[in-house]
Amino acid sequence: xxxxxxxxxxxxxxxxxxxxxxxxxxxxxxxxxxxxxxxxxxxxxxxxxxxxxxxxxxxxxxxxxxxxxxxxxxxxxxxxxxxxxxxxxxxxxxxxxxxxxxxxxxxxxxxxxxxxxxxxxxxxxxxxxxxxxxxxxxxxxxxxxxxxxxxxxxxxxxxxxxxxxxxxxxxxxxxxxxxxxxxxxxxxxxxxxxxxxxxxxxxxxxxxxxxxxxxxxxxxxxxxxxxxxxxxxxxxxxxxxxxxxxxxxxxxxxxxxxxxxxxxxxxxxxxxxxxxxxxxxxxxxxxxxxxxxxxxxxxxxxxxxxxxxxxxxxxxxxxxxxxxxxxxxxxxxxxxxxxxxxxxxxxxxxxxxxxxx
Amino acid sequence: xxxxxxxxxxxxxxxxxxxxxxxxxxxxxxxxxxxxxxxxxxxxxxxxxxxxxxxxxxxxxxxxxxxxxxxxxxxxxxxxxxxxxxxxxxxxxxxxxxxxxxxxxxxxxxxxxxxxxxxxxxxxxxxxxxxxxxxxxxxxxxxxxxxxxxxxxxxxxxxxxxxxxxxxxxxxxxxxxxxxxxxxxxxxxxxxxxxxxxxxxxxxxxxxxxxxxxxxxxxxxxxxxxxxxxxxxxxxxxxxxxxxxxxxxxxxxxxxxxxxxxxxxxxxxxxxxxxxxxxxxxxxxxxxxxxxxxxxxxxxxxxxxxxxxxxxxxxxxxxxxxxxxxxxxxxxxxxxxxxxxxxxxxxxxxxxxxxxxxxxxxxxxxxxxxxxxxxxxxxxxxxxxxxxxxxxxxxxxxxxxxxxxxxxxxxxxxxxxxxxxxxxxxxxxxxxxxxxxxxxxxxxxxxxxxxxxxxxxxxxxxxxxxxxxxxxxxxxxxxxxxxxxxxxxxxxxxxxxxxxxxxxxxxxxxxxxx
Numbered sequence: 119x120x121x122x123x124x125x126x127x128x129x130x131x132x133x134x135x136x137x138x139x140x141x142x143x144x145x146x147x148x149x150x151x152x153x154x155x156x157x158x159x160x161x162x163x164x165x166x167x168x169x170x171x172x173x174x175x176x177x178x179x180x181x182x183x184x185x186x187x188x189x190x191x192x193x194x195x196x197x198x199x200x201x202x203x204x205x206x207x208x209x210x211x212x213x214x215x216x217x218x219x220x221x222x223x224x225x226x227x228x229x230x231x232x233x234x235x236x237x238x239x240x241x242x243x244x245x246x247x248x249x250x251x252x253x254x255x256x257x258x259x260x261x262x263x264x265x266x267x268x269x270x271x272x273x274x275x276x277x278x279x280x281x282x283x284x285x286x287x288x289x290x291x292x293x294x295x296x297x298x299x300x301x302x303x304x305x306x307x308x309x310x311x312x313x314x315x316x317x318x319x320x321x322x323x324x325x326x327x328x329x330x331x332x333x334x335x336x337x338x339x340x341x342x343x344x345x346x347x348x349x350x351x352x353x354x355x356x357x358x359x360x361x362x363x364x365x366x367x368x369x370x371x372x373x374x375x376x377x378x379x380x381x382x383x384x385x386x387x388x389x390x391x392x393x394x395x396x397x398x399x400x401x402x403x404x405x406x407x408x409x410x411x412x413x414x415x416x417x418x419x420x421x422x423x424x425x426x427x428x429x430x431x432x433x434x435x436x437x438x439x440x441x442x443x444x445x446x447x448x449x450x451x452x453x454x455x456x457x458x459x460x461x462x463x464x465x466x467x468x469x470x471x472x473x474x475x
Numbered sequence: 476x477x478x479x480x481x482x483x484x485x486x487x488x489x490x491x492x493x494x495x496x497x498x499x500x501x502x503x504x505x506x507x508x509x510x511x512x513x514x515x516x517x518x519x520x521x522x523x524x525x526x527x528x529x530x531x532x533x534x535x536x537x538x539x540x541x542x543x544x545x546x547x548x549x550x551x552x553x554x555x556x557x558x559x560x561x562x563x564x565x566x567x568x569x570x571x572x573x574x575x576x577x578x579x580x581x582x583x584x585x586x587x588x589x590x591x592x593x594x595x596x597x598x599x600x601x602x603x604x605x606x607x608x609x610x611x612x613x614x615x616x617x618x619x620x621x622x623x624x625x626x627x628x629x630x631x632x633x634x635x636x637x638x639x640x641x642x643x644x645x646x647x648x649x650x651x652x653x654x655x656x657x658x659x660x661x662x663x664x665x666x667x668x669x670x671x672x673x674x675x676x677x678x679x680x681x682x683x684x685x686x687x688x689x690x691x692x693x694x695x696x697x698x699x700x701x702x703x704x705x706x707x708x709x710x711x712x713x714x715x716x717x718x719x720x721x722x723x724x725x726x727x728x729x730x731x732x733x734x735x736x737x738x739x740x741x742x743x744x745x746x747x748x749x750x751x752x753x754x755x756x757x758x759x760x761x762x763x764x765x766x767x768x769x770x771x772x773x774x775x776x777x778x779x780x781x782x783x784x785x786x787x788x789x790x791x792x793x794x795x796x797x798x799x800x801x802x803x804x805x806x807x808x809x810x811x812x813x814x815x816x817x818x819x820x821x822x823x824x825x826x827x828x829x830x831x832x833x834x835x836x837x838x839x840x841x842x843x844x845x846x847x848x849x850x851x852x853x854x855x856x857x858x859x860x861x862x863x864x865x866x867x868x869x870x871x872x873x874x875x876x877x878x879x880x881x882x883x884x885x886x887x888x889x890x891x892x893x894x895x896x897x898x899x900x901x902x903x904x905x906x907x908x909x910x911x912x913x914x915x916x917x918x919x920x921x922x923x924x925x926x927x928x929x930x931x932x933x934x935x936x937x938x939x940x941x942x943x944x945x946x947x948x949x950x951x952x953x954x955x956x957x958x959x960x961x962x963x964x965x966x967x968x969x970x971x972x973x974x975x976x977x978x979x980x981x982x983x984x985x986x987x988x989x
Contacts, residue, residue: 236846265847295848376841434839437683437979438872448686449960452979453972460938460978468832468839469701469983470683470870 120183121146123193126214127182127317128174131167136213137196138162150179191290191318192217205336208362212315212333218290219311222283222337227257227402230334230359231274232352233267233344238377239473240432241345242270244369244392248342249274249282251395255404258283260338262330263302263312265295267344267352276304285333286314287326294322313337328354335359340402342392343368346380353380356389367392375433422446426454427474430464434471477501479566482579483559484603485551486595486736488771488811488818491602495545496556498563503539509560511544514552523584524561531588531635533570540564550815552770555593558582558612561635562642574642578610579603588635592616594738597731597745600624612641619745620735623728672717672752673710676887680878681707687869687980688715689891693898694959695913696952697804697826697864699789699982702871703836708829711871712785715827716752717888719782720899726781729821733773733780751782753824757791761799771811771818776803779824789830790856797861800826804864807916825915826865830857840873866915866952867980898962914958917951926954926969935974943978953977 125136125146139160143149149171157168186193194200195214202221205211215221222228229252233241249259249271259275261268263284275282282305288294290312293302305312315333316326331354335341341359343366346352356366367390371378385391392398399405419427422444429435429443441451455472458464464472481496509521521542528535542560544551559580565571574580581599583591596617603611604627613621615631622629632638675685684700688711691698698715700708722730730747734740740747755764755775766774776784786792803809807823833850837843845853862868902913909921917925928936936953939945945953954969956977961969 238841433841436870436872438680438870441682442875448683449972449976451683453975456939456975456978460935460942460975462942466983468870469868470872470979471839 119193120179121150122195122214123183123186124174124177124179125149126193126195128170130170131163133210133213135162135167140197150175186318189291189318190218194221202337204339205333208332208336210332211336214315215333216290216314216316216318217311218313219306220281220309221311221313222258222260222281226281227404228260228338229257230260230338230341230355230364231267231271231344232261232331232334232341232355233271234346234350234352234377234380235264235266235268236377237266237270237345238375238433239467240371240375241267241369241377243432243475245270245344246274246277248344248369248392248395248398249276249280250278251399253278253280253282255399256280257399257402257404258310260285260334262286262327262334263294263298263305265298269298269301271344272301272305275310276301276308279308281308282310283337284310284312285330285337286312286322287316287330288314288322289316289318289320290314291318292321327351331355332358332362335362335364338364340365340367342398343381343384343389345369345371345377346384347377348379348383350380353384356384365390367398372433422450423454423458426451427458427463430472430474432473434467434473437470437472440472477567477569479563479573481559481563481566481574482577482608483556483581484579484599485553485555486598487549487816489598489733489736489773489777489820490818491595491599492549493602493606494549494551494556494559496559496563497543497545498560498567499541499543500536500564500567501539501541505537506539508539508541509544510541511547512550513544514550516554517544517551517556520554520557520560520584523557523586524564526586527557527584527588527635528561528564530586531639533565534568536568540567550770553593554583554591555581555595557584558590558614558632558635558638562638565639571639572643575610577608578612578642579608580612580638580642582612582614582632582638584635590614590632590634590638592738595736596621597623597728597735597740600627600629601728601732603627612638616742619742620731620740623731623746672888673713674717674888675714675891676884678707678710678714678885679881680874681711681871682885684711684869684871685885685891687867689718689895690956690959690963690980691715691825691827691867692718692720693895693963694866694902694955695825695915696866696956696959697915698828699862699865699868700827700829700871701832701868702829703840703873704831706871706873708871709787712754712783712787712827712829713752714888715783715785716750718892718895719750719752720892720896722748722750722781730781733777733821737772737778739778751779752785753779753782754785754787757786757788759792759796761796764796765799765803765809765822766811766818766820769813770815771813771820773820774809776800776809776822776824777820780821781823782825784824784826786826786828789828790853794856794858797857801861801864823916828865832870862982863946863948863952865982866956868982869980894963898959901962901965914955914962917955917958922951922954926958928954928969928974932969932971932974935971939974939978943981943983945981949981953981956980 245267253275259271259282261271272282293299335355335358341364343352359366368381368384369392371381426444465475467473477500483494483496484491507521562580566573583593592614596613597620600611600621601624604624610628612630615633618631630641632641702708734747753775764774765776803822809820809822811818832838833845834853835844838850957969957973960973960976
């Protein structure tokens with residue numbers, strides 16, 4: 119395996135050529151011990167690629183592989199049984215995967231939860247909701263651990279006590295974005311996994327991210343888009359998913375919300391519509407019985423509280439706006455807002471901007 | 476007579492040090508010696524004095540002159556020794572008679588013999604009165620300022636000649652009425668200056684911000700205004716200057732002393748009668764803010780003593796500049812240690828700060844173009860411990876067109892000020908024994924005593940502590956703010972609704988994480 123790892127790590131050789139070369143030579147070991155004259159005869163490799171192989175020979179495959187094992191990272195090349203079959207069926211499957219933790223279960227349903235990094239509280243809430251309910255029903259959530267919807271999707275799945283998998287655009291031992299280190303640890307602790315096609319230690323180069331999107335959709339059965347702007351990166355994932363023949367669902371949003379333009383457009387073009395996690399589960403063929411609808415009427419609110427609560431939504435509203443809508447006095451509004459916040463019905467998202475929970 | 480001594484004084488930091496100026500004239504080589512640990516501006520006094528004496532029509536014989544400023548161990552600086560040195564020499568020469576023992580002289584001389592204005596006259600005269608001095612000869616430009624001290628004979632001198640006449644009691648004193656200043660109403664009349672601040676009535680919308688400003692001023696709480704550009708943060712701060720409660724005489728003199736030391740009072744405004752409102756630009760240095768120099772000068776925070784220090788664009792300040800404010804914000808004075816000693820300056824100010832929520836200023840609106848990382852980096856420019864010292868934090872939101880076109884005027888600053896004065900008076904009576912003046916200054920036992928909570932109220936705070944994850948300092952800030960809100964309603968007990976409102980204005984310490 120050490121030679122396989124050595125070969126997979128060589129950069130600057132086209133994915134297809136790599137696979138073809140290995141097919142020709144049968145093992146990576148053979149490539150490592152190949153004579154220079156013989157290498158020059160391989161015609162589908164150009165000179166610089168041949169040079170790269172020769173240069174790579176200076177590394178010690180044994181030492182490199184040992185340090186990989188020490189880090190607890192598994193190396194899974196495409197010809198092994200462990201390699202996800204679903205992924206292998208896409209046209210440009212990765213040569214090898216590096217995995218920390220586990221890979222998604224072959225038998226389980228897998229859903230990719232993607233969306234904008236700069237999402238609104240609306241997208242955040244539904245990413246958590248969908249992640250949670252789906253995880254509770256055994257659906258494994260796959261996403262990219264990015265800021266915004268991705269991270270929230272993972273968080274939701276963790277809340278639902280499910281396994282969730284993060285596909286990174288950097289090495290699996292690099293936590294990007296850094297503030298998600300807590301999430302990174304929690305995913306591993308709950309039996310999920312961190313997956314990447316980049317060798318460990320690769321920094322988060324921007325050009326790697328569109329490529330990792332194909333793995334996210336390639337690993338899953340369906341792709342759920344929570345929020346996407348007009349030119350969102352999530353739409354790249356959607357295009358790739360459609361190429362790979364995955365089903366795409368989108369969460370509808372208000373027509374005037376910039377962060378929902380992409381989603382609404384997808385629905386117009388015929389994507390599935392996400393109205394609630396339960397309805398989606400039914401479409402997947404899993405019953406959504408475990409639902410206790412927590413109606414608003416359950417909350418014991420007084421008239422004025424009700425008045426104020428009803429004017430809040432999932433898009434943040436400032437106290438000034440609330441004042442204007444409710445026509446209440448400043449001190450009344452502050453009192454009610456804080457009492458609702460203390461009871462956990464609303465949340466202060468930025469100073470004096472509130473959303474409902 | 477060939478030896479004489481004259482009493483003078485100088486400012487050290489904010490303290491007054493009395494200096495005896497001694498002169499001795501004897502036969503010998505015609506040299507002029509000055510001793511007594513002098514800085515160069517004092518050494519130069521020799522030339523000024525000799526020329527001024529000559530040009531004022533006195534004779535200066537070719538004799539050996541020695542001038543000593545005692546105590547000799549203290550470093551002397553400033554130009555206020557010119558006049559006492561001249562007086563000492565003239566007396567030693569026997570050209571004039573020795574003045575009374577309890578007469579203090581200060582003033583700077585020009586070569587032509589005229590006496591120039593000096594700074595720090597008020598504290599010197601006040602201190603002199605304590606010491607038992609009966610008569611002060613000061614530059615005529617400083618007379619109004621010096622006359623604020625009652626039961627003291629103040630004589631102004633425009634020239635050295637006049638000063639000499641004053642010493643000899645020959646000068647027919649212009650009757651300077653020591654103005655009878657006993658209360659604030661009178662106080663105002665002594666000052667012709669009328670400062671103009673924007674009125675809250677002209678502020679459109681922003682009822683919420685106005686309310687927070689009222690609470691902040693009523694209790695002397697620190698206030699942070701967050702909001703997009705053009706939302707009226709700076710205007711709110713300036714309006715706050717217009718609703719500050721009036722000063723009483725003691726406070727007024729306390730402030731004037733600081734201003735006098737820095738030479739910021741003049742004949743027109745000998746007394747500071749309005750609470751100071753100091754707006755500091757974000758390029759300010761540490762020394763400018765808290766005071767600095769080998770012998771420190773008071774900085775902006777001392778100039779804002781008993782008033783408001785306004786820091787606009789808070790994140791643009793250098794971080795270390797803001798950090799130096801932490802100790803004065805808590806202790807309400809600043810202590811500067813130098814080689815020559817320790818200097819303590821009062822700094823009991825109310826902090827008003829303004830900032831944008833993010834670099835573009837629009838967060839959390841949808842049209843904000845900043846990334847979460849940028850927003851966090853921007854907000855992180857101000858340290859947690861600094862923000863922890865701010866009692867109220869409000870968001871000033873973008874002004875809507877409906878508000879701008881609204882002809883109706885809001886409540887005027889005058890009405891708001893009336894309420895504030897009432898609440899401040901309540902606090903003054905309540906805290907008579909503790910020496911505190913405002914709710915914001917409550918601490919330790921006094922806090923527990925005056926901010927007692929009932930069982931229902933305790934439960935709310937318990938809930939808030941876990942839900943809003945307050946710090947211990949944050950907790951006491953909420954109590955103090957709630958105390959002020961209760962005072963505004965003239966309620967003796969702090970009720971749940973007061974706590975709830977106070978919690979709404981709390982400084983949040985949220986971080987952007989999943």
